[in-house]
Amino acid sequence: MMESYPKAFIFDLDGVITDTSEYHYLAWKKLAAEIGIQIDRDFNEQLKGIGRMESLKRILALDISKEQRTTEEIEELATRKNTHYQELIQSINGSNILPGIEDLLIKVRENNIKIALGSASRNATFVLEQLGLIQYFDYIVNASKVSKGKPDPETFTTAADYFKLPYEACVGIEDATSGVDALNKANMFSVGIGDKTYLAKADYIVSNTSHLDFTEIVKRYKQWKVE
Ligand code: BG6
Ligand code: MG
Secondary structure, three states, rough: OOOOOEEEEEEEEEEOOOOHHHHHHHHHHHHHHOOOOOOOHHHHHHOOOOHHHHHHHHHHOOOOOOOOHHHHHHHHHHHHHHHHHHHHHOOOOOOHHHOOOOHHHHHHHHOOEEEEEEEEEEOHHHHHHHHOHHHOOOOOOOHHHOOOOOOOHHHHHEEEEEEEOOHEEEEEEEEEEHHHHHHOOOOOOEEEEOHHHHHOOOOOOEOHHOOOOOHHHHHHHHHHHOO
């Protein structure tokens, strides 16, 4: 059988390349507290990978006062959360890149494999620029390029379509349940980073980014491919 390398790696951003997922959490927690709603880390797991408006809807659904809000008020809350978030990411830089990520990007590049970003965040380009990683990316998919966010596969299939690649030739790297679900629905090889409790459906799981090893990922990908 012909050995086949993956043809593209598609990286999630928040919680994979950098720990901005923590900043999203802190910004939502602050916004929620301002309107009398408490959220915790366990609840936050279901916000990971989910777009701004949908995340806000899930938070507002916790409101025991059941306050009715107009569309304008909801828009204002979403904007306010983004302001909180942008305050937190203003000063991020290369030191905020998670361990092992830049080495992996370099290895993928050396092997002439395409690299894309598959993120729900409208702040994605800013964050990649701040981190000094933008030059590794051949293509960036963010919320403005898709009509359906994760767990719909569109974020990832949009990148593969851009490269004119079959979906099973792509490896996706994710820290969110919604992201792993999206990759699996796209029939891409899903690498999950983090706690098995939330990532059980990933094709390959590592506990943190320092365990991401190009050779090992390719080995697992090949095994998955022949299954
Ligand atoms: C995802 C994050 O990458 O982007 C979510 O995991 C976040 O937590 C979403 O809500 C949208 O981000 P932004 O920056 O457009 O509000
Ligand atoms: Mg993420």
